Amino acid sequence: MEELQRSFSPPPCPSTVTVRRNPPRRARATPFTTAAKPPSASANTHDVPAFPIDEILSIQIPQSEPKPSVTESLKIFLRIKPLKTVTKVTTTKSRPRNVWPQNPSKKNTAKENRNPENAKKKKSEEACIALNDAYSVTLTPPQALQELKRSKTEVYEGFSHVFPADCSQNDVYGKMVQPLLEDFMKGKSGMLAALGPSGSGKTHTVFGTPKDPGIVPLTLRQIFNKSDESSQGGSFRSFHLSIFEIYSERGKGEKAYDLLGDGSSELSVQQSTIRGLKEVQIRNLEEAESLIAQAMLKRATATTNSNSQSSRSQCIINIRAAHNGVSNETKTQSSDAMLTIVDLAGAEREKRTGNQGERLVESNFINNTSMVFGQCLRALLEYQKNRKKGFQKHHQNSLLTRYLRDYLEGKKRMALILTVKAGEEDYLDTSYLLKQASPYMKIKFDNTEEVCNKRQLKTFPRVERNKKMKLGVPKTSQNDESVAEAKNQISQEVNLKEKKADPTDKSSPRLEHVASDKSEREHIIMRNFAKVVWNVLKQYNEKLKVAEGAICSLKENLRSEQLKSRELETELNNLKSSCLPPKSNSAEPCIPEVEALGHAKEQFEVATSLANAESNVDEDPSNLIETRIEVSAEECNESPVPSKNVVPDLGNEDISCAKQDDPTPSPEQVEVSKNCNNNRLSNIQTESAISRRFPDSEKQERRLLPDTSRSLAEEMNDLDLNDNQIEKPQVKMAETRVQEKLESTQHRKVEVPAREAEPASAKKQRNGQKPKRRLQPASSVLLTREINTLEIEDDITERKGNRGGKKTTTGTVAAQPRSQGSVTLLRLLTNNLHL
Numbered sequence: 001m002e003e004l005q006r007s008f009s010p011p012p013c014p015s016t017v018t019v020r021r022n023p024p025r026r027a028r029a030t031p032f033t034t035a036a037k038p039p040s041a042s043a044n045t046h047d048v049p050a051f052p053i054d055e056i057l058s059i060q061i062p063q064s065e066p067k068p069s070v071t072e073s074l075k076i077f078l079r080i081k082p083l084k085t086v087t088k089v090t091t092t093k094s095r096p097r098n099v100w101p102q103n104p105s106k107k108n109t110a111k112e113n114r115n116p117e118n119a120k121k122k123k124s125e126e127a128c129i130a131l132n133d134a135y136s137v138t139l140t141p142p143q144a145l146q147e148l149k150r151s152k153t154e155v156y157e158g159f160s161h162v163f164p165a166d167c168s169q170n171d172v173y174g175k176m177v178q179p180l181l182e183d184f185m186k187g188k189s190g191m192l193a194a195l196g197p198s199g200s201g202k203t204h205t206v207f208g209t210p211k212d213p214g215i216v217p218l219t220l221r222q223i224f225n226k227s228d229e230s231s232q233g234g235s236f237r238s239f240h241l242s243i244f245e246i247y248s249e250r251g252k253g254e255k256a257y258d259l260l261g262d263g264s265s266e267l268s269v270q271q272s273t274i275r276g277l278k279e280v281q282i283r284n285l286e287e288a289e290s291l292i293a294q295a296m297l298k299r300a301t302a303t304t305n306s307n308s309q310s311s312r313s314q315c316i317i318n319i320r321a322a323h324n325g326v327s328n329e330t331k332t333q334s335s336d337a338m339l340t341i342v343d344l345a346g347a348e349r350e351k352r353t354g355n356q357g358e359r360l361v362e363s364n365f366i367n368n369t370s371m372v373f374g375q376c377l378r379a380l381l382e383y384q385k386n387r388k389k390g391f392q393k394h395h396q397n398s399l400l401t402r403y404l405r406d407y408l409e410g411k412k413r414m415a416l417i418l419t420v421k422a423g424e425e426d427y428l429d430t431s432y433l434l435k436q437a438s439p440y441m442k443i444k445f446d447n448t449e450e451v452c453n454k455r456q457l458k459t460f461p462r463v464e465r466n467k468k469m470k471l472g473v474p475k476t477s478q479n480d481e482s483v484a485e486a487k488n489q490i491s492q493e494v495n496l497k498e499k500k501a502d503p504t505d506k507s508s509p510r511l512e513h514v515a516s517d518k519s520e521r522e523h524i525i526m527r528n529f530a531k532v533v534w535n536v537l538k539q540y541n542e543k544l545k546v547a548e549g550a551i552c553s554l555k556e557n558l559r560s561e562q563l564k565s566r567e568l569e570t571e572l573n574n575l576k577s578s579c580l581p582p583k584s585n586s587a588e589p590c591i592p593e594v595e596a597l598g599h600a601k602e603q604f605e606v607a608t609s610l611a612n613a614e615s616n617v618d619e620d621p622s623n624l625i626e627t628r629i630e631v632s633a634e635e636c637n638e639s640p641v642p643s644k645n646v647v648p649d650l651g652n653e654d655i656s657c658a659k660q661d662d663p664t665p666s667p668e669q670v671e672v673s674k675n676c677n678n679n680r681l682s683n684i685q686t687e688s689a690i691s692r693r694f695p696d697s698e699k700q701e702r703r704l705l706p707d708t709s710r711s712l713a714e715e716m717n718d719l720d721l722n723d724n725q726i727e728k729p730q731v732k733m734a735e736t737r738v739q740e741k742l743e744s745t746q747h748r749k750v751e752v753p754a755r756e757a758e759p760a761s762a763k764k765q766r767n768g769q770k771p772k773r774r775l776q777p778a779s780s781v782l783l784t785r786e787i788n789t790l791e792i793e794d795d796i797t798e799r800k801g802n803r804g805g806k807k808t809t810t811g812t813v814a815a816q817p818r819s820q821g822s823v824t825l826l827r828l829l830t831n832n833l834h835l
């Protein structure tokens with residue numbers, strides 16, 4: 001038996017087990033049969049428990065609390081503004097009496113207009129929006145758009161209530177405000193907002209007129225009625241009012257202004273918090289109404305083509321209910337409730353309003369705010385319809401939406417009233433608003449060209465998606481969930497279309513309109529761009545002219561400076577030429593002036609060269625300077641050596657001037673004078689040579705000197721070579737320096753200024769040979785020194801003699817008359833010696 005059992009027993013488990021996921025299906029008995037039948041023996045090995053359907057059915061499912069639906073936390077109402085009574089004008093207008101025959105077609109139209117039934121018909125034909133029921137409307141594009149483009153009727157559904165054109169303010173209050181106000185009086189916060197295009201009746205709905213009061217006055221009346229009732233019950237309640245507006249002045253960013261504040265009413269804004277807002281307690285209706293009227297006077301309004309008194313700001317009215325409730329014996333302060341009523345500025349299209357300048361900037365701000373508000377609303381609607389999808393936050397993009405964040409995120413209750421205009425010309429505005437803010441949308445393709453268009457639309461994937469988006473009303477259709485995703489897609493796409501108008505997508509008249517707008521915008525952009533380019537070119541042209549003017553003035557300056565420079569050069573040369581005589585005591589003091597002129601010239605030339613380099617004038621400044629240096633050198637060289645008759649006059653009268661009284665010139669003066677001395681020294685040397693070669697017997701009175709030397713000294717005196725103001729050591733120093741200068745001049749010819757090299761170069765150019773001074777024999781040098789010594793001694797004697805008075809001593813050589821022959825001879829000898 002045991003063996004038999006072993007033989008039937010399953011084999012030992014392997015190390016790995018394979019589990020079969022999908023076992024082969026077997027026909028199973030129904031639960032009833034399996035439940036009735038006792039488990040068989042074979043079922044021990046493959047025991048499948050019976051499906052506990054009875055148990056499941058007997059389970060009592062606990063009833064969960066109903067979640068707030070979209071319509072509970074966010075109620076959207078629609079109000080249609082009555083059409084303008086165009087027919088009135090035609091009917092009341094008296095027909096002009098005209099003798100000319102009338103145009104039959106015009107006559108007929110006039111007849112039709114006069115007929116009230118026809119007028120009514122026309123009125124209804126003009127409207128683009130029609131009421132389906134209390135919760136939905138149908139928007140039909142105007143005939144022009146239908147003909148031009150693919151027509152499409154849109155059905156908007158899911159409104160909490162649609163107020164027809166002939167509804168009263170009380171209707172609106174009763175359906176929209178009353179429930180919210182009741183909650184408010186119980187301590188729940190809530191918000192009411194009016195949204196719609198410009199001139200559609202937002203302000204009318206919110207504030208109304210004294211005859212036809214709107215939401216705010218009706219609410220205040222109700223509040224004080226109710227508070228009176230509740231105050232009779234014994235509880236204490238106070239109400240506080242604050243009003244402010246958000247406005248963008250000239251597009252410089254959003255600012256909040258207190259409409260109840262005094263003086264400077266600008267409020268500080270930090271994220272969503274507005275600080276410094278004045279809150280006034282309101283005790284009765286009159287107080288409250290007067291405060292509202294006061295605030296409305298301060299509100300920014302303007303006249304546009306759409307509205308004679310268009311709101312240019314977002315107006316926010318806060319009514320706070322401070323409720324001090326007493327619960328039993330312990331005093332507890334219940335939380336305050338806030339009722340916020342918002343009158344938004346209406347979105348407007350530039351074309352319709354004709355806004356320009358400041359108004360246009362304002363409308364940009366208004367459009368932006370209403371767009372952001374619409375985005376927040378759309379995101380909230382989509383989120384509430386399908387919470388699986390994330391909640392897209394847009395509230396950061398405007399101050400208003402930041403302030404109303406709690407409401408736009410669905411944390412607090414909000415009732416929104418969309419105001420639309422029903423005219424055909426208002427179709428685009430109305431369609432835009434409804435797409436943005438209506439809970440649900442259904443598109444009807446009821447055009448005969450549908451089939452043809454469908455084929456065409458296959459090329460556009462986005463359009464094809466649109467076709468699938470036939471949405472059902474939540475109240476009437478059964479497939480809410482299946483269409484929810486599709487609706488999301490629609491809304492996203494609508495937003496996308498409105499943001500980035502795709503010109504290739506011709507699926508809707510709106511987009512076609514956008515495409516035509518785009519081409520127009522491009523044209524405007526190109527025109528503006530061309531204007532900008534033109535302005536830039538003009539500016540460059542002006543700059544160019546200014547630059548040319550500056551260049552001209554610089555050139556003129558340069559020319560005038562060049563003239564001045566030439567004048568200075570001439571003057572310098574004149575002065576140099578006057579300083580050139582070899583023997584002139586009086587010439588010595590002029591040297592600093594010459595030096596100064598020389599320096600001035602140098603500086604000027606450098607400045608000129610710089611100016612030339614900077615101004616890029618055609619002339620080469622370096623060449624100019626070089627040329628001038630050469631010219632001046634030539635002028636100096638060619639300047640005739642002044643005759644001995646002339647030099648003393650110059651020295652005594654003109655040049656000696658200030659320095660003549662100074663017996664001891666400064667080392668600078670001595671150093672400066674070396675150039676002029678150069679000539680004199682060479683003359684001295686020459687004369688020494690003359691005296692060596694041609695002894696003169698006339699001058700024999702000289703002591704300690706041979707006759708020849710004495711005669712030479714006399715001749716030198718005749719030539720006025722005696723230098724009264726230069727003492728011997730100074731003369732020697734000057735001589736040595738001159739020698740050095742000459743050497744350096746020969747080596748660095750270019751670097752040496754013309755005035756320094758002047759004496760040597762003058763002789764070089766005149767004679768075409770190097771100066772012979774170096775080639776003179778040593779004896780002549782010695783003789784020169786002796787002569788110098790003697791000369792100085794004579795000078796000293798002469799000075800001593802002159803010190804007593806003006807009378808000259810008879811012993812001085814200078815006073816002795818010279819013979820004409822001796823002068824001529826000396827000149828010849830001088831020239832010959834320098835050859």
Ligand SMILES: Nc1ncnc2c1ncn2[C@@H]1O[C@H](COP(=O)(O)OP(=O)(O)OP(=O)(O)O)[C@@H](O)[C@H]1O
Pocket residue numbers: 080081082196197198199200201202203204205307309310311312344345346347419
């Ligand atoms: N339902 C209505 N019944 C009668 N008149 C209306 C209605 N709605 C608006 N109006 C009139 O239309 C004009 C413009 O309305 P309103 O100023 O309220 O527009 P709005 O939407 O506030 O414009 P905006 O955004 O430019 O301020 C007003 O003269 C107003 O009296």
